[in-house]
Amino acid sequence: MARRRKLLGQILKEIELVTEGDIQEALARQKKEGGLLGKILVTMGCCSEGDITMALAAQNDMNFVDLGDLEIPIELLDMITEAQAHTYRIVPLEYDSDTKTLIIAMDDPTKIVVFDELQFALQSKIPGIRIQGALASAEDIDVALDKFYGDGTMKAGLGDDDLAEFVEEGQYKKDAVQLDGDDVDAPAVVKLLNFLLSTAIRDRSSDIHLEPFEDRFQVRYRVDGALLAMENPPKELAAALISRIKVLSKLDIAETRMPQDGRIELVIEGRSVDLRVSTLPTMFGESCVMRILDRSNVSLDLDNLGMRPEDNEMMKAMIAKPNGIVLVTGPTGSGKTPTLYSCLNFMNSPNIKIITPEDPVEYDLPGV
Numbered sequence: 001m002a003r004r005r006k007l008l009g010q011i012l013k014e015i016e017l018v019t020e021g022d023i024q025e026a027l028a029r030q031k032k033e034g035g036l037l038g039k040i041l042v043t044m045g046c047c048s049e050g051d052i053t054m055a056l057a058a059q060n061d062m063n064f065v066d067l068g069d070l071e072i073p074i075e076l077l078d079m080i081t082e083a084q085a086h087t088y089r090i091v092p093l094e095y096d097s098d099t100k101t102l103i104i105a106m107d108d109p110t111k112i113v114v115f116d117e118l119q120f121a122l123q124s125k126i127p128g129i130r131i132q133g134a135l136a137s138a139e140d141i142d143v144a145l146d147k148f149y150g151d152g153t154m155k156a157g158l159g160d161d162d163l164a165e166f167v168e169e170g171q172y173k174k175d176a177v178q179l180d181g182d183d184v185d186a187p188a189v190v191k192l193l194n195f196l197l198s199t200a201i202r203d204r205s206s207d208i209h210l211e212p213f214e215d216r217f218q219v220r221y222r223v224d225g226a227l228l229a230m231e232n233p234p235k236e237l238a239a240a241l242i243s244r245i246k247v248l249s250k251l252d253i254a255e256t257r258m259p260q261d262g263r264i265e266l267v268i269e270g271r272s273v274d275l276r277v278s279t280l281p282t283m284f285g286e287s288c289v290m291r292i293l294d295r296s297n298v299s300l301d302l303d304n305l306g307m308r309p310e311d312n313e314m315m316k317a318m319i320a321k322p323n324g325i326v327l328v329t330g331p332t333g334s335g336k337t338p339t340l341y342s343c344l345n346f347m348n349s350p351n352i353k354i355i356t357p358e359d360p361v362e363y364d365l366p367g368v
Helices: 007-014 020-033 037-042 051-060 082-088 111-120 137-150 160-164 188-202 235-248 310-317 336-347
Strands: 091-098 099-108 130-135 207-212 217-223 226-229 260-268 273-283 286-293
Touching: 007 020, 007 037, 007 051, 007 130, 007 286, 020 037, 037 051, 051 130, 051 137, 082 091, 082 137, 082 235, 091 137, 099 111, 111 130, 137 310, 188 207, 188 217, 188 235, 188 286, 207 235, 217 235, 235 260, 235 273, 235 286, 310 336
Parallel strands: 099 130
Antiparallel strands: 091 099, 207 217, 207 286, 217 226, 260 273, 273 286
């Protein structure tokens, strides 16, 4: 038979921090005003935040840790990314290489999903890794996060000197990409993303593929339907770069086990560009594909699509009919979307109402 978990108030009474009267008064306030019992007891002055944290640790069979004088070696910090640390509010405490067990400090014992998420994220680096938790006060977690991981702004983990080996002098221009005011003093991961986007737009690429492998971080552009490999960036930038992209596309950076789709609207060298972002979990981290929709570089005119004259006239005759269906097929990047939008553009007039069921909407056509 499973052992019944003790109530928080019962634990606090057993260690003589509160009385039965305190518990009843706090329960009455909770019923009237809502909120957590522990916070109400702290507000009443019956106990401290630290007392509540220790009681929660006992309630959940977890160790309580004081992070006041904590020092964490760099190799342990590197096991948890900045994004993971701030999203989950966790700090690595200890790693046992014999049992492959990572112990983390957290301030919320109910977030057991953190263990599964971290275990999945770290499997590619350490197969068979196990995650265990210890409880710390919210104040201690805040101080430790600020001390060891900064304020939560994505950092690449490499400096400008490291990035210079990949991006040649002069290739990155200060105003090449306008991403939240990024500049030449931005972190290396921001510069790398700006460089990748600028290069892709310049080369008229339709997609950017970012793929982590065991020994490298591969970047490929799709140009005229063919995937072209470029020089691999430092592998250490992979996780930070993917996290940066997920933040910009408003995806859940903590979700690494499920595919996600998002969108980024950019202004690059004065041109409006949309990126359709897709992430996918792999053995060695998340891969990412960014589909580039450069509105300034797309002609939505049937006469400019490159069809033979007789095919062009046939297409115009078909879409001029009052009813029917046109099936457009082809591989990625072959021009299906521009073809369909060119048809809409051809049909569009003040005396015709056009509605398209599409998600997401690729291009904004006036009147449609």
